[in-house]
Amino acid sequence: MPRIGTAAAALLLLGTAGARAGETSLPDAILAPGETIVLTLHAEGAQIYECKAGSDGKLAWAFREPIASLMENGKTVGRHYAGPNWEHADGSAVTGKAIGNAPGATANDIPWLKLEVTAHRGTGILAPVSTVQRINTEGGKLDGACDKAGSFRSVPYDADYVFLRKG
Incomplete structure (x- = not known):
């Protein structure tokens, strides 16, 4: 069963009350x-990293892309992938651009994010979305040196994505 943290539970309660x-x-x-x-x-998935040379010429892991299933009440209802994109089973989708971040709960957790929606597709539930928040992250972080340029590593993560609209 998916983990829903205190912040997500509060968001769900506030969301149902129209807050x-x-x-x-x-x-x-x-x-x-x-x-x-x-x-x-x-979301349950992985953050994909690639071993690349930095500006200093040293090899290090660099974030490449996410890949995750989006779930509601334990049922897969969409997917999250490079762009970043979020696609719902009803055919609606959004692409975002990070505009804010906050640290995850531990050193192994990817940051919480605020993303501005830059593109929409379809007419379903995601059509009015203007902002996406990534919260309650667990895992997904990979730092440090690597041995072979062009190699990849996936690091499991989970998070909650909150889709918001203006007004």
């Missing part, structure tokens, strides 16, 4: 004041 995301206790860097929750989905 705004800006009223929750999220880090300031990812708040979306004045926006209303459309949908919250749990």
Whole structure:
């Protein structure tokens, strides 16, 4: 069964009461004041890293892309992949660009993010979404040196994605 943290539970409760995301206790860097929750989905997947030479010529892991299933009540209802893109089973999808971040709970957790939606596809549930928040992250982080340029490593992660609309 997917893990739903305290912040996600609060968001779900606030969302059903019609409250705004800006009223929750999220880090300031990812708040979306004045926006209303459309949908919250749990993600299970991996962050994919590639071994690349940095500007200093040393090999290190560099984030390449995410790949995850989006779930609601334990049922897969979409997917998350490079772009970053979120695609719902109803055919609607959004692409985003990170505009804010806050640290994950531990050193192994990818950061919480605020993403501005830059493109829409379809007319389903994601059609009105203007902002996506990634919260309650667990795992997914890979830092440090690597041995072979061009090699890949996937690191499991899970998170909750909150889809918001203005007004």
